[in-house]
Amino acid sequence: MKFKLFAFFGFCVILSLNSCLSNEAEKISANNEAEIQNYLKFKNLSPQKTPEGMYYSITASKPSGKVLQPSDLVKMYYKMSLLSGTVLDSTNKGKNQSKGFMYNVGNSIFNLPLGMIKVGEKGYFILPANLAFQGTSIDGLPAYSVIRLDIEVESALSEQQQIDSMVVKNNMSDAVKTSSGLIFKKLVVNPTGTELKAGMTFSATYLGRLAFSYLQRESGTGSAIIYDSKFDSGILTGASGTGNFIKGFDEALQKMRVGEKAQFIIPSANGYGTNGSGTIPGYAPLYFEVTLTAAQ
Numbered sequence: 001m002k003f004k005l006f007a008f009f010g011f012c013v014i015l016s017l018n019s020c021l022s023n024e025a026e027k028i029s030a031n032n033e034a035e036i037q038n039y040l041k042f043k044n045l046s047p048q049k050t051p052e053g054m055y056y057s058i059t060a061s062k063p064s065g066k067v068l069q070p071s072d073l074v075k076m077y078y079k080m081s082l083l084s085g086t087v088l089d090s091t092n093k094g095k096n097q098s099k100g101f102m103y104n105v106g107n108s109i110f111n112l113p114l115g116m117i118k119v120g121e122k123g124y125f126i127l128p129a130n131l132a133f134q135g136t137s138i139d140g141l142p143a144y145s146v147i148r149l150d151i152e153v154e155s156a157l158s159e160q161q162q163i164d165s166m167v168v169k170n171n172m173s174d175a176v177k178t179s180s181g182l183i184f185k186k187l188v189v190n191p192t193g194t195e196l197k198a199g200m201t202f203s204a205t206y207l208g209r210l211a212f213s214y215l216q217r218e219s220g221t222g223s224a225i226i227y228d229s230k231f232d233s234g235i236l237t238g239a240s241g242t243g244n245f246i247k248g249f250d251e252a253l254q255k256m257r258v259g260e261k262a263q264f265i266i267p268s269a270n271g272y273g274t275n276g277s278g279t280i281p282g283y284a285p286l287y288f289e290v291t292l293t294a295a296q
Contacts, residue, residue, distance in 0.1 A: 025130075028144050032128035035146050039083045039126070047126065055126040056116050065118030065153075070104040071283040072156040073211055074114060079150045083126075088141055097227045098154050100212025102281040105274070109133070113149055122152040159268060162211035163285045166265050170287060181267040182248050184255055188291070193257030196295040198241025202253065203294040207233040209287040210280065231279050240295075246271050253292065261291040 036055060040047070047057040068074060075098040079090040091099050103114050109132050113125040129135075129144040137143040157165065167173060167183060175185035196202055209229040218224040238244050240253050248266030256262055266286045268274070276282040 028129060032130075032144070032146050035083060036126055036128065039146075047124070050112070050116070052112060052131060053128055054112055054131055056113065056123060058117060058121055058123040060122035060152075062118055062120035065120040066156055067118055068103045068114055068153075068156050069158065072103045072158060073162050073284075074101045074103045074156045075099070075154045075212060076101065076114075077152045077154065078110075080109075081148050081150075082141075083146050083148060086140060088139070088147075093152075095227070097213070097215065100210070100214055102276075102283055103156070105276075105282045109147065109149070110151075113151055114153070117151060117153055119153050119156050122150075125149040125151065157211070159283055159285055163265055163267065166211055166285065166287050170263055170265075172263065172265070175263075175265075178251065180248070180251060180270055182251050182270065183265040184252055184262060185264065186256075186260055186262045187289075188259070188261035190257050190259035193259040193292075194295045195257050196240055196253055196292060198250075198254060199239060200295050201237070201239050202292060202296075203235065203237045204253070205234070205291045205293060206236055207289045210284055211287075214279075216279075248286070249288070252288070252290065256290070256292045258292050258295050261289070263287070263289045 039045075040055070045057070047055040049055050077091045077093045077098055080088045082088065091097055101108070101110055101114075104111050109127065112127070112131060113123070116125070117123050125148070127147045127149070129146065132147040133141060133145065135143045163183070167175065172183060172185050175183045177183050208231050210231055211229070213227050213229045215225055215227050216230075218226045241250055245253075246266065248264075248270035251270070252262065252264040252266070264287075266288070268283045268285055271286045272280050272282070272284065274282040276284060280286070
């Protein structure tokens with residue numbers, strides 16, 4: 001009997017907590033909606049509303065513009081602000097510093113807005129907290145804030161288009177393409193150098209780039225901010241063909257001899273796949289320049 005009473009009491013507590021959480025969520029939603037309506041009235045705006053609760057308006061339309069597809073590399077300019085006008089983040093169009101973003105890959109505040117806009121268009125998007133940062137409170141962002149995004153989409157490239165752009169940018173029209181999709185070209189040839197084979201240890205210097213630039217701290221300075229496509233560089237050591245490196249990198253290395261330098265492009269399927277890694281987003285092709293300095 002005591003057990004049944006205890007279980008019933010616990011069930012009641014859970015129901016009570018769920019009710020409290022539901023009431024709190026409804027209160028936050030109502031406050032957000034009231035804030036949005038006051039803002040729209042004050043600004044004399046008449047946007048559309050999506051089923052999810054986002055308000056939006058395309059302020060510069062381009063009917064012939066490309067509709068964005070999942071995993072497209074979108075290059076855009078944007079300003080993110082509170083309804084008070086406080087700017088939280090923005091790109092610098094004056095310096096041609098667009099944001100590179102893989103559309104609909106992972107969770108992002110940009111996914112829903114970008115589903116409503118085409119290449120060449122501009123628009124504003126107002127997102128209640130449940131579609132933005134919810135209860136996050138950092139760097140001037142109060143918890144449960146309504147967010148406004150002003151977006152201009154410059155371009156959208158599929159993965160193949162990104163690879164094609166890399167080929168042109170890096171003068172690789174005469175490169176060899178393997179059955180895996182690797183695009184490979186030697187810049188320095190050393191026929192007498194030791195050929196790297198699977199299982200051999202090696203040392204190499206490398207530089208890796210994405211198909212888009214982004215703001216980052218310059219390596220070695222700790223404070224200087226640069227806008228660059230480089231995601232990594234340095235000296236790499238290890239054993240080839242042992243699964244310690246992405247497939248495309250291993251494949252390229254085993255086409256080289258000590259003293260040779262090569263450039264190559266790895267499709268995402270042989271890179272970091274659909275999930276990405278660190279600053280590398282999912283579906284991102286990778287460009288490398290590598291010099292093989294030792295192998296044994």
